[in-house]
Amino acid sequence: MSDNNSTRRTGYNNHKFSNNFDRIFGTEEDRKKRAIITNAEIKKAASSKSAYIMKPIEPFKSHVDGSIISDRRQLKEHNQRNGVTNSADYSVDFMNQRRNSLGAAQDRTAKKERIEALKQTMRTKGYE
DSSP states (O other): OOOOGGGSOOSTTHHHHHHHHHHHHOOHHHHHHSOOOOHHHHHHHSOTTSOOOOOOOOOEEOTTTOOEEOSHHHHHHHHHHHTOOOGGGSOHHHHHHHHHHSOHHHHHHHHHHHHHHHHHHHHHHTOO
16 A cells, blocks of 8 residues: 555545555556646547537627527527528638639639629618
8 A cells, every 4th residue: 555645635534545545546656657638638539529518698689680689599590580690600611611612713703793782782872
């Protein structure tokens, strides 16, 4: 049994605990062999395929219809009802995949069409 008393519990039933310390936690040599988990190992384990719990959203007022949105279900319903989406839905991976699926020429043409449509709308609304 190890004599390292600095790692042992003090207080009630200390003798029984001390007698079983090595059986519970392994010998001093076993404890030294166990590697401390590094940040790199933690990041590797927390890959994009890992499950996680998202924190609740803070309530906010919609810029689209002025409604107060206080949870994710309301946000989803609001987006569907108003035909909008959250910018967070467009990750870098999503945009790269989208860009690759369309052609570069098709992207340029679509961009020109969108710019022209915006200019036309601004002219008709008197913003130009």
